Amino acid sequence: MKRTRTLQGKIRQLVIILLPLFITQISLCSLSFFDTIMSGHASQNDLAGVAIGANLWMPVFTGINGILMALMPIIAQLNGAGRHKEIPFVVTQGSYLAVVLAGVVLVAGVFLVGPILAFMNLEPAVFDIAYRFLAAIAFGIVPLFLSTVLRCFIDTLGFTRITMLITLGSLPINVVLNYLLVFGNLGFPRLGGVGAGYASAITYWVILCISGLIVLRMRQFSCFAIFKKLYPISISAWKELLSIGIPIGFSIFCETSIFGVVAILMARFGTVTIAAHQAAINFAGLVYMLPLSISMALTIVVGFEIGAKRFRDARMYTYLGIGFAVFAAIFFALGLVLFNKEVAGLYTNDYEVLTLTQQFLVYAVFFQLFDAVAAPIQGVLRGYKDVKVVFIMALLAYWIIGLPVGYLLSYHQDFGPFGYWIGFIAGLAVSAVVLLLRLISVQRRSHA
Numbered sequence: 362m363k364r365t366r367t368l369q370g371k372i373r374q375l376v377i378i379l380l381p382l383f384i385t386q387i388s389l390c391s392l393s394f395f396d397t398i399m400s401g402h403a404s405q406n407d408l409a410g411v412a413i414g415a416n417l418w419m420p421v422f423t424g425i426n427g428i429l430m431a432l433m434p435i436i437a438q439l440n441g442a443g444r445h446k447e448i449p450f451v452v453t454q455g456s457y458l459a460v461v462l463a464g465v466v467l468v469a470g471v472f473l474v475g476p477i478l479a480f481m482n483l484e485p486a487v488f489d490i491a492y493r494f495l496a497a498i499a500f501g502i503v504p505l506f507l508s509t510v511l512r513c514f515i516d517t518l519g520f521t522r523i524t525m526l527i528t529l530g531s532l533p534i535n536v537v538l539n540y541l542l543v544f545g546n547l548g549f550p551r552l553g554g555v556g557a558g559y560a561s562a563i564t565y566w567v568i569l570c571i572s573g574l575i576v577l578r579m580r581q582f583s584c585f586a587i588f589k590k591l592y593p594i595s596i597s598a599w600k601e602l603l604s605i606g607i608p609i610g611f612s613i614f615c616e617t618s619i620f621g622v623v624a625i626l627m628a629r630f631g632t633v634t635i636a637a638h639q640a641a642i643n644f645a646g647l648v649y650m651l652p653l654s655i656s657m658a659l660t661i662v663v664g665f666e667i668g669a670k671r672f673r674d675a676r677m678y679t680y681l682g683i684g685f686a687v688f689a690a691i692f693f694a695l696g697l698v699l700f701n702k703e704v705a706g707l708y709t710n711d712y713e714v715l716t717l718t719q720q721f722l723v724y725a726v727f728f729q730l731f732d733a734v735a736a737p738i739q740g741v742l743r744g745y746k747d748v749k750v751v752f753i754m755a756l757l758a759y760w761i762i763g764l765p766v767g768y769l770l771s772y773h774q775d776f777g778p779f780g781y782w783i784g785f786i787a788g789l790a791v792s793a794v795v796l797l798l799r800l801i802s803v804q805r806r807s808h809a
Contacts, residue, residue, distance in 0.1 A: 363519075364669070364671070364674075365674070368677065371662075371674070371677055371678060371681060372681060374662065375658060375662060375678060375681055375682065377519075377521075377522075378516075378519060378521050378658045378661055378662065379521075379654055379655060379658040380521075381521035381522040381523075381524065381525035382516065382521045382524075382525070382654040382657050382658055383650060383651055383654035383655075384525045384528075384529065385512075385521070385524050385525045385528045385529075385654075386650035386653055386654045386657075387647070387650050388525075388528040388529055388531075388532050389528060390646060390647050390650050391532055391535075391647075392532070392535050392561050392564060393415060393419075393561075393643065393646070394643060394647055395535060395536055395539055395557075396411055396415070396539065396554075396557035396558075396560070396561060397411060397412070397415070397639065397640065397643050397708065398707060398708060399539045399540070399543045399544070399557060400543060400553065400554040400557050401636070401640070401708050401709050402709075402710075403543055403544065403553045403554060404553065405632060405633075405636060405711060405714070406484070406486045406487050406490060406632070407490055407543075407553040407554035408554070408636045408639070408640075408708075408709070409483075409484075409487045409490075409632045409635050409636050409639075410486070410487045410488075410489070410490025410491040410494060410553075410554045411490065411491070411494055411554040411557055411558075412635055412636060412638075412639030413478070413481065413483065413487065413491040413635070414490070414491040414492075414494035414495045414498070414554075414558070415494075415639070416639070417474070417477065417478075417491075417495065418495060418498055420614050420618035421466055421614075422505070423613045423614065423616075424610045424611065424613055424614030424618070425462050425463075425466060425506060425610060426506070426509050426610070426613070427606065427609040427610035427611070427612065427613035427614065428458075428462065428602075428603070428606035428607060428609065428610035429455060429458070429459055429462075429506060429509045429510055429513065429606060430509075430513060430606065430609050430610075430657075430660075430743075431455075431601075431602045431603070431605035431606030431609060432451065432452070432455045432510060432513040432514065432517070432602070433513050433516070433517050433657070433660050433661060433664065433743070434605060434660055434664045434743050434744055434745075434746050435451055435601065435602070435605065436448055436451060436452075436513065436514065436517040436518070437517050437660065437661050437662075437663075437664025437665045437668060437744065438664050438665070438667060438668030438746075439451070439668065440517065440518060440665060440668065441664065441665040441666060441667065441668025441669040442668040442669060445585070448514070448585055449585050449586055449587050449588075449589075449590070449592075450592050450595075450598065451598065451602075452510060452511075452514050452585075452587050453587070453588065453590075453591070453592045454592065454594070454595055454598040454599060454602065455510040455513070455514075455602060456507060456510050456588075457594055457599075458599060458602060458603075459503075459506040459507050459509065459510050460503065460506070460507070462506060463502045463503045463505075463506045463507075466502055467499060467502060470495065470499060474492060474495050474496075475492065478491055478492055480625075481625050481628055482628065483628065484632065487632065490553060490554045490555060493555040493558070494554055494555050494557065494558040495558070496558070497555055497556075497557075497558025497559040497561075497562055498558045498561060498562055499562070500559070500562040500563075501561060501562030501563070501564070501565030501566060502565075504565045504566045504568070504569035504570075505565040505568075505569075507569055508565065508568045508569040508572050511569075511572040511573065511576055512524045512572065514576065514582075514587070515572070515575070515576070515582065516657070516661065517661050517664075518581070518582075519661070520581060520582075521658075523575060523579075524572075527568060527571050527572055527575070528568065530571065531564050531567050531568050531571070534563075534564055534567055535560055535561065535564040538556075538559070538560035538563055538564065539556065539557055539560045541556075542556025542557070542559055542560055543556040543557055543560070544556075576588075605743075605746055605748055608748040608749050608751060608752035609743060609748050609751070609752070611752050611755070611756075612739070612748075612751045612752040612754075612755035612756075613755070615752070615755040615756050615758075615759050615760060616755050616758075616759055619759040619760065619763060619764060619785070622764065623638070623764075623767070623781045626768075626771075626781070627778055627781075630777065630778050633711075633713045633714055633717060634717060634778050636709065636711075636714045637709075637713075637714045637715075637717035637718040637720075637721055638717075638721060638778060640705065640708035640709065640714070640718045640721075641705075641718050641721030641722050641724075641725055642721075643708070644704055644707075644708075644722065644725065645722075645725040645728050645729070648693050648697075648725070648729055649728075649729070649732055649736075651686070651689050651690075651693070652686045652689075652690065652729075652732050652733050652735075652736035652737060653736055655682050655685060655686045655736065655737045655740065656682075656736045656737050656739055656740030656743075657740060658682065658740070659678060659679065659682040659737055659740035659741045659744060660740045660741075660743045660744045661744070662675075662678045662744070663675045663678055663679065663740070663741050663744030663745065664743075664744040664745075664746075666678065666744075667744060667745060667807075672804075672807055675741075675744070675745075675804075676804055678741075679737075679741045679800070679804070682737045682740070682741070683734065683737045683738065686733040686734070686736065686737045687733045687734065689733065690729045690730050690732070690733030691730070693729055694726045694729050694730060697722060697725065697726050697729075698723075698726060701719050701722055701723070702715075702719055704722060705718040705719045705722060720779070721778075721779070721782065724779065724782035724783070724786065725782075727786045728782075728785070728786060728789065731786065731789035731790050731792075731793050732789065734793040734796075734797065735754075735758075735789060735792050735793040735796055738793075738796040738797060738799075738800050739751050739796065741800060742796070742799065742800060742803065745803055745807060747799075747803050750795075750796070750799045751796070754792045754795055754796055754799075755792070757788070757791065757792060757795075758785075758788035758789055758791060758792035759785065759788055761788075762784070762787055762788035762791055763781075763784045763785040763787065763788030763789075764781075764784065765784070766780075766783070766784035766787055766788070767780050767781035767782070767783065767784025767785060768780070768781075768784070769784075770783055770784060
């Protein structure tokens with residue numbers, strides 16, 4: 362990260378940070394993408410089981426990941442202010458917190474996964490695959506959260522290309538493991554969708570090992586002497602991390618958990634609908650990686666400028682990020698409309714699932730457009746450490762507007778499973794407008 366004095370310089374720095382972040386997020390999302398595709402080609406039950414398991418796991422993963430993302434604005438502002446000696450302490454405290462949060466998730470999973478799946482009244486084969494898929498993922502939870510801490514440290518210093526290369530390098534490993542474990546090739550046991558869970562868990566360990574070696578050995582990071590000194594747990598540091606991270610984590614949890622709830626509600630429409638809904642959500646999530654990456658990049662650059670008290674520069678980055686996100690969303694929306702059938706065909710060869718997936722993908726177009734406004738603004742607000750309103754708006758968009766409207770349309774207005782998508786689109790639209798108003802307020806107050 363460095364100070365830029367011209368518009369061209371800001372565009373260049375934003376792109377340098379953004380593109381590796383985007384490739385990294387696509388690669389991380391591709392882990393789930395390949396899990397879903399390969400499971401779908403194993404059997405319809407494997408696709409549905411992995412869909413249910415993924416919908417239960419993703420809210421937990423992204424919520425905890427969101428808490429740890431509090432490191433990004435904290436490190437960004439320390440870096441902008443030139444307080445580099447404080448960064449190792451913050452990273453160490455984040456690592457302690459990651460291990461504790463992983464332990465909480467594992468203990469909770471032991472007691473809650475079985476009853477939740479039983480409540481869903483799934484077909485026995487789907488229940489078994491979902492349960493064993495989640496058990497397999499559990500082996501990778503600790504390294505996954507620890508690698509998030511290291512990724513935040515590396516990315517926030519501006520070296521997003523490093524984490525991109527780490528993730529890209531791990532992706533082929535995941536694909537090969539899926540090939541071996543899902544289909545039972547080269548003498549490995551044929552585990553179906555459960556094999557996708559083990560493949561992801563092993564990949565998380567690989568990512569952590571590579572990230573740790575880079576932080577300890579590369580000159581750009583070894584100069585910070587991360588983990589050379591084991592600081593004691595600091596309640597004040599944890600308080601700051603949690604005060605920023607919990608609203609971020611809960612806002613992401615509100616967004617991702619709602620799709621898990623909808624997956625439960627979708628069960629009444631049958632396995633075909635579950636599979637088609639999951640395929641469409643999976644692709645929408647893949648496309649969402651661009652506005653999410655823009656959001657993360659804006660947190661880094663805006664936090665850096667705020668730490669240095671260059672408020673005008675922070676505002677310029679804001680305009681650049683939102684403008685680029687909207688332009689990209691329009692481009693992807695047109696592509697999805699034109700190649701609807703081809704996208705649906707990536708997920709299944711089953712005619713019923715294919716046809717229904719195409720219909721769901723039409724609604725995904727509107728998801729993209731409103732996310733293109735809301736996600737970058739969330740990243741900017743996090744750069745200002747203004748995170749509580751982001752959580753409130755996520756709660757409003759998905760749980761107060763999206764789910765009730767979706768339930769009403771689905772059960773009482775004969776929209777079927779599409780009613781939930783319409784409800785969430787309405788909630789996202791309201792959220793985007795309110796977040797924009799909040800951003801204007803925060804910038805006026807901070808820049809006055």
